[in-house]
Structures are given as structure tokens and as C-alpha cells.
Amino acid sequence: MSAAASRSWDVLARAAAARSAAVETRVQRELLVFSLAGTHYALPIERVREIVRPRALTPMPHVPAEILGVLSLRGEIVQVIDTRHRFRLASVPPSRGSRVIVMSGEHGDVTGLLVDGVHEVLRVDEGELRPPTTADGGLITALAPRGEGFVSLVSPEHVVKFDAGG
Amino acid sequence: MATRGPKKTPGRAEREFLSESEEILERMRDDLGACLERASAGAELAPDVLNRLFRSAHSLKGLSGMFGLESLAELAHRIEDLLDAWRLGRAQPTPERLALFEESVELFGHALEQLAGGGLDAGFGDTVAALIARIAAENAPSTAPQSAESGAIDAPPALLRALTEYEEHRLRENLARGRSIHVVTAVLQLASFEDRLSEISTALREVGELLSTLPSPGDGGPGEIRFALLVASELDAASLAARLELSPAAIHTARAGRRDPGANSASSAELPRTEAEPAAAADAREGAPETETATLRSVSDTVRVDVRKLDELMNLVGELALERGALSEFARRLGAEPGLARLGAELDKIHKALDRKLQDLQASVIEVRMVPLRQVFDKLSRVARRLRLDLGKQARLEIKGADTELDKLIVEELVDPLMHIVRNAFDHALETPEERRAVGKPAEGVIRLEATQRGNDVVITVADDGRGIDAQRVLAKAIERGLVPPTAQLSQREMLDLVFAPGLSTRSEVTETSGRGVGMDVVRSNVSALGGIASVDSALGVGTTLTLTLPITLAIIQALVVGVGEERYAIPLNAVREVLIPGADALQRSGTRELLALRGDALPVLRLRDEFAVRSGTPAIKPFAVILGLGDARLALLVDRLEGQRDTVIKPIQGPVRSVRGVAGATDLGDRSAVLVLDVAALVSSAPRAEAA
Numbered sequence: 001m002s003a004a005a006s007r008s009w010d011v012l013a014r015a016a017a018a019r020s021a022a023v024e025t026r027v028q029r030e031l032l033v034f035s036l037a038g039t040h041y042a043l044p045i046e047r048v049r050e051i052v053r054p055r056a057l058t059p060m061p062h063v064p065a066e067i068l069g070v071l072s073l074r075g076e077i078v079q080v081i082d083t084r085h086r087f088r089l090a091s092v093p094p095s096r097g098s099r100v101i102v103m104s105g106e107h108g109d110v111t112g113l114l115v116d117g118v119h120e121v122l123r124v125d126e127g128e129l130r131p132p133t134t135a136d137g138g139l140i141t142a143l144a145p146r147g148e149g150f151v152s153l154v155s156p157e158h159v160v161k162f163d164a165g166g
Numbered sequence: 167m168a169t170r171g172p173k174k175t176p177g178r179a180e181r182e183f184l185s186e187s188e189e190i191l192e193r194m195r196d197d198l199g200a201c202l203e204r205a206s207a208g209a210e211l212a213p214d215v216l217n218r219l220f221r222s223a224h225s226l227k228g229l230s231g232m233f234g235l236e237s238l239a240e241l242a243h244r245i246e247d248l249l250d251a252w253r254l255g256r257a258q259p260t261p262e263r264l265a266l267f268e269e270s271v272e273l274f275g276h277a278l279e280q281l282a283g284g285g286l287d288a289g290f291g292d293t294v295a296a297l298i299a300r301i302a303a304e305n306a307p308s309t310a311p312q313s314a315e316s317g318a319i320d321a322p323p324a325l326l327r328a329l330t331e332y333e334e335h336r337l338r339e340n341l342a343r344g345r346s347i348h349v350v351t352a353v354l355q356l357a358s359f360e361d362r363l364s365e366i367s368t369a370l371r372e373v374g375e376l377l378s379t380l381p382s383p384g385d386g387g388p389g390e391i392r393f394a395l396l397v398a399s400e401l402d403a404a405s406l407a408a409r410l411e412l413s414p415a416a417i418h419t420a421r422a423g424r425r426d427p428g429a430n431s432a433s434s435a436e437l438p439r440t441e442a443e444p445a446a447a448a449d450a451r452e453g454a455p456e457t458e459t460a461t462l463r464s465v466s467d468t469v470r471v472d473v474r475k476l477d478e479l480m481n482l483v484g485e486l487a488l489e490r491g492a493l494s495e496f497a498r499r500l501g502a503e504p505g506l507a508r509l510g511a512e513l514d515k516i517h518k519a520l521d522r523k524l525q526d527l528q529a530s531v532i533e534v535r536m537v538p539l540r541q542v543f544d545k546l547s548r549v550a551r552r553l554r555l556d557l558g559k560q561a562r563l564e565i566k567g568a569d570t571e572l573d574k575l576i577v578e579e580l581v582d583p584l585m586h587i588v589r590n591a592f593d594h595a596l597e598t599p600e601e602r603r604a605v606g607k608p609a610e611g612v613i614r615l616e617a618t619q620r621g622n623d624v625v626i627t628v629a630d631d632g633r634g635i636d637a638q639r640v641l642a643k644a645i646e647r648g649l650v651p652p653t654a655q656l657s658q659r660e661m662l663d664l665v666f667a668p669g670l671s672t673r674s675e676v677t678e679t680s681g682r683g684v685g686m687d688v689v690r691s692n693v694s695a696l697g698g699i700a701s702v703d704s705a706l707g708v709g710t711t712l713t714l715t716l717p718i719t720l721a722i723i724q725a726l727v728v729g730v731g732e733e734r735y736a737i738p739l740n741a742v743r744e745v746l747i748p749g750a751d752a753l754q755r756s757g758t759r760e761l762l763a764l765r766g767d768a769l770p771v772l773r774l775r776d777e778f779a780v781r782s783g784t785p786a787i788k789p790f791a792v793i794l795g796l797g798d799a800r801l802a803l804l805v806d807r808l809e810g811q812r813d814t815v816i817k818p819i820q821g822p823v824r825s826v827r828g829v830a831g832a833t834d835l836g837d838r839s840a841v842l843v844l845d846v847a848a849l850v851s852s853a854p855r856a857e858a859a
Contacts, residue, residue: 058832058840059733061778063823070819070832072840075488077832079821111821160822 031122031144033151034101034115037089040151042122042144047156049102049110051118054094068114078102080112086139086159103156111160122146179540183233184282185470187226191278194222194271202264211259213336220249234544237294238277244301245270255335266301273297321349321420325380325394333378340375340398346423348403350395351416359391366395369410374399473574476535483531484815490524491836493517532719537577539617540568545581546588546615553592560599560610561592567617572624573719576696583689587628587712588613595632595710605707607631622718622740629711635704637661662702666690694847697738697830699796715797725814725843728792728805730775731783734841736814736833741846743795745808747788762791762802769793769802772849777828799850816843
């Protein structure tokens with residue numbers, strides 16, 4: 001194929017990826033439900049790599065308080081964020097139910113999120129999602145029905161991003 | 167080209183060149199064989215084979231150029247031209263030209279043998295020059311017959327305009343051979359178009375030649391994408407549609423072939439080109455030029471390996487080392503259980519045996535990653551040659567220790583910093599011949615590039631005998647730029663060290679030469695990123711020496727594990743000079759600084775507890791002082807306790823915080839907890855320098 005053709009290929013492939021993402025909005029979404037201070041939230045399951053118990057974290061120097069430290073996942077070293085801090089909740093030491101949700105980022109990098117508890121995987125139709133009622137600087141992207149109420153769908157980018165939410 | 171007098175065994179860089187070019191040449195011989203067979207059968211040369219040959223020649227050219235084998239690069243360049251003319255239809259591969267091509271490939275093979283034997287024979291350059299002259303005479307472009315016109319094709323003009331020169335040539339060539347030209351329109355689902363398109367392309371290649379694939383505008387539904395594929399085939403549209411399982415409407419015949427349409431069903435059976443044909447033709451051929459037996463045998467016995475594969479291997483070895491650590495820990499715990507001490511001891515014995523083998527394995531893998539600095543040094547001497555011509559300065563580059571070996575990844579990363587340094591030396595440090603004569607120096611300046619191994623470090627120095635750095639002027643500049651308070655009392659060494667400060671260029675104001683200076687801060691940060699350190703020493707009017715101290719490998723490091731409170735940290739052992747418990751009067755305060763008196767020197771002190779704000783535990787009453795040294799900078803790091811020496815693999819810390827001052831990464835010592843690895847270069851260079859009074 002000619003160079004010009006392969007260039008337009010790239011453009012088309014990108015457009016295709018964007019459009020197929022849009023097409024996906026009709027399909028079912030799987031969400032991992034977790035809790036912070038008794039409130040339920042959810043994360044898209046495709047970004048969750050694994051869930052581990054919070055082992056002893058190694059603290060890091062010169063970092064903001066919301067970075068609790070690092071842990072070793074079979075030799076891979078991953079920072080753990082205090083998710084409560086993101087939601088302006090007071091920090092508490094990990095308890096029996098606490099878990100670290102290991103999220104994979106868009107560029108293959110990995111971050112751990114410490115949460116009070118992990119509950120179930122929720123399946124919802126994309127059409128059932130409602131826009132968030134409050135502006136959280138993008139932290140909450142939608143509300144998903146769960147039982148009688150709703151859970152807030154959290155943006156993986158915003159919860160992991162270092163300078164979001166202060 | 168330099169011809170070497172005494173024969174010697176080739177060095178590592180040469181071996182690498184040999185194995186790589188030999189691989190390419192091997193492929194070229196195969197492809198050339200295929201071409202000769204087709205030519206002798208009177209068939210058209212396969213376009214994909216010509217393309218591959220062209221790419222091979224191009225690679226050989228680049229490779230030879232990189233290794234300074236200019237006559238070989240020139241030869242490869244001529245071969246490339248020859249092939250380019252054939253593949254674009256500008257010239258025909260006549261038997262004479264094919265023979266020349268074959269001769270060139272063989273000559274290349276001979277060159278590799280000679281290089282493997284220690285160097286090119288004297289007079290080899292003349293042989294190459296003679297052959298190049300013959301190629302030039304034979305490859306005059308005017309003899310290229312124009313093939314059939316591409317006019318009268320019923321295809322969208324936009325599609326025809328998008329064709330490259332090569333694709334156009336292929337179109338004409340196929341028209342000349344009387345094949346039908348079809349435009350196949352494929353409307354594909356966006357979600358799966360890549361797979362489907364490659365299926366169609368593969369199917370098309372089986373029944374003809376796929377000339378071009380272009381995305382095409384048109385009213386595809388949502389979630390769909392259209393492609394136009396230009397195909398030359400001896401099949402008509404209907405049989406093509408049947409073969410591809412496409413609707414006949416998807417195929418538009420732009421130009422029907424010369425064959426009788428009625429014969430299509432028969433031709434489809436004979437058409438698919440099989441690989442057996444040319445092979446059969448080859449068997450029938452008599453007296454095919456046999457390659458000499460010598461060239462059949464490989465001249466080098468090396469295997470080329472992607473460095474990423476080595477990384478994988480290294481990671482595996484690292485993970486094995488982690489498992490070993492866990493085993494050792496388990497043996498210790500077992501030994502501590504009442505009644506199980508004997509089992510624990512046995513397990514420990516097994517562990518020790520495993521450990522020895524593992525160390526051998528590590529050493530072997532590290533050894534594989536090592537390459538000589540010669541690769542970089544050769545590049546530098548080429549740059550130096552050019553600079554000498556461009557700047558009109560008389561200077562020579564003297565190289566020593568080019569066989570010193572370093573981790574491949576480190577060598578790669580060293581190219582830029584060293585290039586900066588050598589350029590700076592030529593550009594700024596060396597005076598003009600007139601200036602030099604005026605101060606009684608020889609007109610020709612000397613830049614000495616030297617590498618030596620010292621323990622687990624490699625030290626690279628670049629020393630010039632130029633004008634030297636005026637430390638007072640550097641200081642004045644730094645004060646002017648606000649980098650240093652005007653009241654600062656700095657030693658000579660500290661003043662010189664300011665050349666590495668960001669925002670202080672060493673350009674004209676300091677050295678009064680023309681041209682642009684390069685940020686030495688970039689050099690320092692590049693070297694620090696490799697776990698090394700850059701330092702400078704200079705005497706006014708005498709010269710300047712830059713010293714880069716680097717670890718031999720990044721892959722596995724030996725580390726000293728230390729403890730502060732409940733935390734543990736790993737310190738790369740190559741940076742640890744000694745460990746001691748300072749006596750009560752050895753630690754002294756001097757203003758805001760704390761100093762450690764050590765054999766007449768006063769070393770700056772850094773308490774790791776304070777530096778990393780560790781709150782757990784209580785500070786040890788008698789702390790250990792770990793004396794860190796990189797290059798000639800030293801620092802006494804105070805820690806609560808020592809926990810021993812371990813082999814570790816440094817891993818990057820993943821997560822939102824990209825870098826942390828003083829931390830190079832982290833490691834798992836086998837007990838499933840992370841231990842931070844200290845960035846000694848950052849700690850040492852951030853601590854204020856202190857010297858013997």
C-alpha cells in the first residue's frame with residue numbers, strides 16, 4: 001500500500017475506533033460496585049485489573065497525603081490512592097472489609113484505589129444511565145440504577161488523576 | 167576505506183555488523199535465486215521479491231555506512247539504484263544487469279568473509295570501484311522501454327490519481343500483460359473491518375495482483391467503511407466475485423483483459439501462481455552458477471536478539487530471584503520452629519545451591535546484554551572528523567578503552583550526552599590554532615576520550631587541553647541569573663559544578679567562543695537517569711575534564727538494605743563506599759550543615775529519617791553512616807540499622823506520581839512488600855558539597 005494510503009488508513013482506523021466506542025453505548029455495561037463511608041459508587045469493570053487486600057503499604061516520601069504508599073503485586077510496584085480523599089471524606093485506617101481496586105490506566109500503567117469495601121458486579125443497560133445531578137468536576141460521569149436507588153459511576157481517569165479534586 | 171594491516175579477530179561491534187549483514191545477504195541470495203530462475207524461464211520478476219531485494223539493499227547501505235565501510239555502502243547504494251529502476255519499470259532487468267547484480271552480491275559476501283578474517287584485503291576498494299563503474303555504465307536509464315499506457319481505464323479518476331509511481335508502474339505492467347483490471351468495492355463493518363479487509367486482500371492476492379487499497383468515500387451506512395481495491399487478474403468479474411464470496415455488483419471491471427471471456431472458467435484453473443513453477447524451472451536448468459562453497463558456510467556464529475527479548479529474560483531471572491528470596495525466608499522460619507531445625511537447615515542448603523546457580527544465570531544474562539563502548543566511540547570520532555572540517559580547528563580525538571563493556575541500554579542512552587560533550591569541547595573548549603600558538607600550546611588540540619571499568623562502575627572521561635573554565639565567571643553568571651545568592655561562599659569545585667545547573671548555559675559569556683552551547687544540565691540529568699553521575703574538573707588555560715560514572719548494568723543490582731524506623735530502603739551497592747558507626751565527636755554542625763569528619767575530610771551528612779520524613783520508631787542513638795560516592799562526590803547517609811546485602815531488580819513505581827526526589831524505583835525483596843530504592847545520584851548532588859578545609 002502506498003504511503004498516502006497508509007496515512008489515510010491511520011485516520012480511518014482512529015475514526016473507526018471512536019465510532020465503535022459510540023456504537024458500544026447500546027450494549028450492556030458491567031460496573032464494579034464499591035463503598036466509601038456507607039455510600040455506594042461504581043467503576044467500569046473493564047478498567048479493573050484485580051482486587052487485593054490492603055497489605056502493609058510502603059510509604060513514599062515527598063508525596064501528597066492522598067498517596068498512601070506503594071505495594072508489590074508479584075514484584076510490580078503500584079501506588080495506592082486513598083479514594084476517600086478524592087471524595088473529601090476523612091481518612092480512616094484500612095479495616096477488615098477494605099480492599100485495593102487495582103485499575104489499569106489507558107497507557108498500561110496501574111494504580112491502586114483503597115476503598116472501604118467491594119460489593120458486586122452490576123449489569124446495566126447503557127440506556128438506563130442518567131446524567132449526574134451535581135457537577136463534580138467530572139469525577140461522577142453518570143448515575144446507574146441499583147435496587148431502589150442509584151449508584152454514582154466514577155470516572156477512572158478522574159479518580160486516578162493526581163491533580164484532580166485537589 | 168581503511169584497510170587493516172595485521173589480521174586480528176573481529177571485535178564485538180564487528181561481529182554484530184557481520185551477523186546482521188550476513189542475515190540480509192542470505193535473504194538477498196535467496197531472492198536473487200528466485201529472480202534468476204524466473205528470468206531464465208522468461209517470466210516477469212515477481213514484484214514482491216524485487217521490493218524485498220530493494221529493501222535489503224537499502225538496509226545493507228545503512229549498515230555499512232554506520233560502520234564506516236564506505237566502499238561497501240557505495241556498492242549497496244548502486245545495487246539499490248539498480249533495483250529501484252527495475253521495480254519502478256524505469257529499466258528492464260536484462261541478463262547482463264542480473265549478472266552484475268549477482269556479482270555485486272557475491273562481492274559483498276567476500277567482503278564479509280574478509281572482515282570476519284580480520285579486515286578487508288588491500289585493493290578491495292579498487293575491486294569495488296571497478297564494479298561500481300560497470301554498474302553505472304550498464305544501468306543508464308534511457309534504455310527503459312515504456313510499457314503500455316494506463317489510459318482508457320474506467321476507474322474513478324480520484325482513485326487513479328492516488329496511485330504511487332510504483333503502483334502506476336504495476337498497473338501498466340499488468341495491462342501490458344493483458345490482464346483484467348477490476349475495482350473491488352468492499353463495504354465493511356467498522357468494528358471488524360481490519361480482519362475482513364485482510365481476508366479479502368489475501369484472497370485477491372491468490373487470484374491476481376492487488377495493486378492498491380484505498381479508503382473510498384461514499385454513502386456507507388453508519389458504522390460502515392468503504393474501500394476500493396484495485397486488482398489485476400486474469401479472472402473476469404463474475405469468477406472473481408465467486409472466489410471472494412462477494413456480490414458481483416461489488417466488482418467493477420475497469421478494463422477487460424485480452425483473453426477471450428469464454429475462456430475464463432478454464433483460465434481460473436490454471437491461473438493461481440504456484441511456487442512450484444519456478445522451482446521446477448530451476449531443476450530443469452543446467453549449470454546454474456554455483457555459489458562458492460566458502461560462502462555457503464556462515465562466517466559468523468552469532469545470533470541476533472531483540473533487546474526487548476533480553477529484557478523479558480532479565481525480568482524472568484529477576485522474578486526467580488524473588489522466589490529465591492521467599493525460599494530463603496521460609497527456610498529461616500522453618501529453622502526457628504522447635505523440632506524443625508534440621509529440616510530448616512536442609513532447606514537452607516538446597517536454597518544455597520539454587521542461589522549459586524541463579525547467580526550464574528544472572529551473570530550470563532547480564533553478560534549477553536553487554537556491548538563494547540566502541541559503537542558509541544566510533545560515532546563520536548565520525549562527529550569529530552566532521553566538526554574539525556566545519557569549525558576549522560586543528561584537533562584530534564584520542565580514544566582509549568573502547569572495548570570496555572556496558573549494558574546495551576546504557577550505551578544507547580549515552581550517545582546523546584557524549585555527543586553534547588564532545589561537541590562542546592570542539593566548539594567552546596578548544597582555542598583556534600592562532601590562540602593556541604599565542605599561549606605556547608601546540609596548534610593542534612587534543613580531546614581524550616577514555617573508558618575504564620572500576621568495580622561495578624564504568625568511568626568515561628572526556629578531557630581537552632583547551633582554555634579551561636573560568637570558575638569565577640561561572641559563579642558571576644549564576645549569581646546574575648539568581649541561581650546562587652550573591653553572598654554564597656563556594657569552593658572551586660562547587661563553582662565549577664554550577665555548569666550543570668539548569669538555566670546556566672556555558673555559552674559565549676563564559677567561554678567567549680562562537681556557536682551555541684548545549685545545556686550541560688541535560689547531560690547531568692540523562693546520566694542520573696541511568697543511575698550515574700556527571701562531574702567536571704577544569705584548570706584555567708590547561709583544560710577541562712568531564713567524568714561520567716555509570717553502573718555496568720541496570721538490570722540487576724546489588725543493594726544494601728538499610729532500615730529507618732519501620733521502613734526499609736535499598737541502596738545500590740555500587741554507590742556505597744563504606745559503612746561505619748561515627749564516633750560521638752565525628753558528627754559536627756557547621757551553620758545549617760551537618761558534617762562528618764572522615765580521615766581529614768568533612769563529608770556532608772544527610773539523615774534519611776529527616777529527608778524522607780519517617781515518623782515510625784525512634785532514631786537510633788548510634789546511627790550507621792553509609793558513605794555514598796558517585797564520581798568524586800560523597801555523602802554520609804545516616805540510617806538506623808543495616809539489614810544486609812541483596813540482589814534486586816529495580817522496578818518503576820506505577821501510579822499518578824511520576825517521580826519522587828531521591829527515589830529511583832522500588833523492589834520486592836521476596837516478602838511481598840515493596841522497598842524503595844534510593845536514587846543516590848539525586849541525593850548526592852542535592853547535598854551541599856564539602857571539602858577538606
